[in-house]
Each structure stands twice: as C-alpha cells, then as structure tokens.
Amino acid sequence: MVKELLIILISSSLVNNVVLSQFLGLCPFLGVSKKTNTAAGMGVAVIFVITLASAVAGVIYKFVLEKLGITYLQTIVFILVIAALVQFVEMFLKKFMPSLYQALGVYLPLITTNCAVLGIALTNVQKKYGILTGIVNGFATAVGFTVSIIILAGIREKMEYNDIPESFKGMPIVLVTAGLMAIAFCGFSGLL
C-alpha cells in the first residue's frame, strides 16, 4: 500500500508532470510566474485547493454518484462542486484565518477554472483510485505544479536582464523556456 502510494507520488509529481507533460493548468503557469514569491504563493494555493478538491470529489463520487448510479453526471457535478468549494474556502479563510487569507486570497479566484483541478478529479475516477489514493494523487500533482512554476519563475527573473530578440519578448521566450523544461522533465521518465 505504502509502496503503491509512493509510486503515485513520484509519477504524478515528476514523471507525468501536470503542466509540462499534460498541459493542465497552463494559464496560471504562464500568467503567475513573473516573480518567484508570487509563483510560490500560487503553488501553495494550488496544493491546498487540489488536495481538498480531490478529497471532496472522491467522497462525492463514491457515496453519491455511484450509489445513485449517475456516474455519467460526473463532469457537471465536479465542476460545480469545485467552484462552490473554492468560494467556500475563500469565505472560510477570510473569516477564520485572516493571515492565511492574506497570503493565499488573491490566488484563489484564479484557481477555480484552472483545468488542473477538474482534470485531477476526473483522472482519479478514470484510473479507479480510492479516496486516499486520490488524495495522494491530487497532492502529488499539485506539488509537481508548484515545483515547475517556481522553477519557471526563477528562470524568468534571470531572463529580465537578457537581450532577447524583439519578437521573442514576452510569451514566446517563456514558452521556449517551458519547452526546455519539458525536455528536462522527460529525463524523469527513467525513474519508474
């Protein structure tokens, strides 16, 4: 059991990296990676939301959708649950943990339609993961996201001072960087 979870942990965070090999959560990956500290904040918020969302989605799938035999409604149910959950988390943090809210609050609205969150909930179902395995998978995937967004932000900070061809400034050079990172992450496929 532990070994199985460990394998999921490594494969979801490094080998099948959510951004660099599955292209989920690309918008925040490109949009919030200008500075390392905002990237880290976004990463932590994503870990928090995805772990929570995969837990809630797993419970709902097992105890509601499967019980009632309406698993074909999973996409609709998951997206609504995730949207409601993020809003609820935001309200909860605002009321009870103001310090945490100040650190993560700005990122939460950016996460709702992040396709990684829905993607993980659906992957957990597709791969027939149990609730615990699903949570571990969600956590690992989010860690993979955080690692890659922080690396990208670090590279972008350095790139500020480089002499980039005029038409490659902005998006193109970031995408080239992401491509090179994707090649580097391909190296992890030998791990398992």
Next chain:
Amino acid sequence: MTNNSKSDSSMERLYNGLVKENPTFVLMLGMCPTLAVTTSAMNGLGMGLTTMVVLALSNMIISLLRNIVPDKVRIPAFIVVIASFVTMVELLLEGFIPALYDALGLYIPLIVVNCIILGRAESYASKNPVIPSLFDGIGMGLGFSFALTCIGAVRELIGAGEIFGFHIMPDAYVPCAIFIMAPGAFFVLAALTAIQNKIRMNGEKKGRDMSKIQSGCNEDCMNCADKGCSHRFYGASDGAGSKNETVKAGGKERE
C-alpha cells in the same frame, strides 16, 4: 462589440470567428487543449469540431436563456449548460467514434473549462439574439478547428513526416520525434506567438489597431486589470452590464 445590424449578420459572425477574432491565432485563448491534442492533424481536427459542437449549442441555449437567468447566478448557469452539452458529446463520441474518444481522452470533459466557451457565452451569447449567437459559436468553433488542424499538421509534419497519416516528406527525412512529444508543443506555440508579436509590431508601425492580438489570456495575471476575465469568474459578480467595457479596457491596458 457594437450591436449594429452589420455585426450581427451570420456571415459576418463566421468571418469574425475564422479570421478577425480567431481564438487561437489572434486572441490566444484555450491554450491547454491547443497544446495537448495537436499531436497530429487528425486529433486537432477532431478536438476542434467537438469544441465547435459544444460551443454552438451552448451559445444557442445561453442566448435563449439570457433574459431568464438572474445576473448573479449567470456564470454557474452557463457552466451547467456547457457541462451538459460536453457530457452529451462525450457519450456520443464514446458510442460512435471510439477511436477519437480514446485519442482525446481526458481532454473531452475538460472542454468545460475551455475559456473560449465561457468567454463567448459571457461576452456574446448572453447579450445577443439566438441566430447570431449560434453562428458566432460556429464561426469561433471553425476558427478553433482550423487553428488546431494547422498546428497539428505542422507538428505531425516535422515530428513524423506525415500529414493526416499520409507520407509527405521524402524518405531521406529523419522525423524529429520531439515535435509530437510534449516539448514540441511548447516550441511550436513559441514560434506562433513570436510570429504574432512580429505582425503586431509591423502593424503598429503602420498605425493599425493591433490590440486584438494576444488579447486572450496571457502574461501577467497578478497585475491584470481585467476583472471580467473568465478565469476569475465568480469574483466578478458585480455589474454584468459593464463587463464588455471592462474586458475591452483590460485588453487595451495589457497591450
């Protein structure tokens, strides 16, 4: 987005989606599926057409509901409509075109969070009559399909020497397999955005309005003035009427 009769004619809507506001080549919207499923021209075309069906039908229904749905809950309502169509399309694909269903896999349900669809619902279908909204969806969908097919064809050509499965390159050509793997997607998109930047710079030199290029989702979310962005949709529940102006202003500010 002026609502004069000219901009609402069906042909104009199709032209707008295919050329003037092409979601991929001009606006840079919906990047996740663009990168993920363009490993071959066929997959790109399949994904594009699937998205087009969902986009056209959801635009139509949302336009029908535009006077009934209260403003505060419109975004969840849109999402339910979109998700229902996505589920239907997913089941139909699974039943009738299983090969495509297997090739696209997880990315079919993820059409729900494709920002093109919610973006069109929000900025066009929720404000305009049914027929123009339908054609707006078809036009945008065709533009998206066209773009995905092109990107898929380029990647397939470089990565496997084929287009739509037919050998194009001479036998001496050694396929550069990285282009059909994940990194290749980033490189092709980097080249595409570089071309866009070049065109925009040339156009601005000649004094043309190039503000539409890359005005979709890009660059810097933290300093983005666009409160109406569909990526932060529920936070922006105030003032739907001013939405369009906000989007436009945001787009200009980012340029």
